[in-house]
Amino acid sequence: MTQHANAVPDVAVVGGGIVGLFVAWRARERGLSVVVLDAGDDEGVAWPVAGGMIAPISEAQFGESGRRALDLALAAADRWPSAAQELGEASGIDPELRRSGTLLLARDADEAEALERERAFRVSLGLPVEPLLPSAARRLEPALAPTLRAALAVPDDHSVDPRRVVAGLRALLGDAVRGGARVASVAADGVELDTSERVAARRVVVAAGAWSGELAGVPVRPLKGQLLRLLDPAGPGLVERVLRFSTGYVVPRGDGRYVVGVTSEERGFDTVVTAGAVYEILRDAGELVPGIAELELEEAIAGLRPATPDNLPLVGEDGGLLWATGHGRDGVMLAPLTADLVAGLLAGDPPDAALLEVCDPARFASGPATRTAA
């Protein structure tokens, strides 16, 4: 682990977002020397605009790719309790994994019917969900509006605070994270920065989030999300569970803060916060939790999630590089799984073939929704 200033590190991780940092941490735990090349400003990155939901069941989707995404999400969710504990103990910063469960909510008869389809689908997959009468849901969460029409409890879906996760990982990795290092090109044996400096490494992991497509030609595109952070000056307690509804969510943190979101916009690298998005997010959330109108609006931000054509990440080896990108809206949830898979490959463990096949970075080699020429 001791590393001389001029020694070639075992691993260079391109990107200091939540996935890159998680990979670096797990690689270092395996005894590898690591450098993380981080562009250094958090402008437009994905993790600050993440709700931090660990929600495989709420997010289950129909169809074959939905099934594959569920396998990944369940494997990742299984890792979170121990990962959160280890990270908290090692870094001294508790990532605040809140295990208070999730409620899916319907505001009117139409949404109630749609929620029933979602319930039946989850039951058919054997996933634990429980329909609640509006009165029962409001006993659990008295801040919910009396107009609530239907609710579905998802007791196993939780949340974590991505800012605390990143703070913990940064504290642990220390000066292994090189801030202000903007990578211009990648190769199997190192990278070149935009200052023309070359950084050699035995292996290179691409974890460049929404910029992975521009950097390395993979089918990863930015998917803009706008999100609000609200603060209850009276402290926590307004809402205990994660609340999800057709157009967004309310995620409580432990300190009286609430993350309310979110949009999904195909706007390229645009990170402007718009009045319309702020209005719609507050309108919809306020319809379900009228009390949020009393909170302080602490922050309105936009970030770019790295989306792929099939909404599944690119994790594994291809073309001499290791890939840990394309996590879309699920980067926080999937980070511990991706980190284990990539660290395993770096350390030469027998690969987890089933999971790696799902996120095979070479799967878009042909077909219409594939790489786009510059």
Added chain:
Amino acid sequence: MSAQEHLAAARADAARRGPFTIAGRELRSRLVLGTGGFPSLELLTAAIEASGAELVTVALRRVDPAARGSLVDVLAAAGVELLPNTAGCFTARDAVLTAKLAREAFETDWVKLEVIGDERTLLPDAPELLLAAEELVADGFVVLPYTTDDPVLARRLEDVGCAAVMPLGSPIGSGMGIANPYNIALIREQTDLAVILDAGIGTASDAALAMELGCDGVLCASAISRAQDPAAMARAIRGAVDAGRLALEAGRIPRRRYAEASSPMDGLADLS
């Protein structure tokens, strides 16, 4: 005119009009696909292929035309033509501005004009729609307006120079089918413009009915994008559009209140 006569007239019209033509341009597919609501670009790609659609409509306000690897690239790779729409516009001014941005971004003067009057129902705002249509036609656009199923409004839209009319079957995304088939038949009957049933399709039979009523085409978005298997639903609706059109051209039998045996009863062998 009785319902029967309407159908006969629609059939005669269909035969006279022949292929599906808008602004002098012949279109191969009578199914136009909307891109909203797909869970992933991969499922959108599969649905485009399964639908056989030639025209695919995109909300300019929801995409950045310059963003690579996104919707626009997927449509280009699928070889379909992009029809920009002004979804999300609530005034004639916004819609006209959006259409002009779309023309610049996508280099097409075709626009599916939407001017929404109410957030809850997303029904068209008739006076604003007419204003915007008139202005865009004057500016050289080929205007395809999303309109209510009001035959009078459809005629007014034709009067200001629209290239087609796109009446709703029922509200956007509702999947409630064709609420007033009589009005759709009236709109069909009074115009030589292409009539494209827009909004309300929930499943294949709704699309077949639209075509049997004499519509030239059907636009589908949510019915496909929010189905459990979007590609399979796209295939189903494509089949329904073809079937409905064929049924119209084939000429359905008159309805009657009493049975009429399909085989003559006279001259049967007495086998008892």
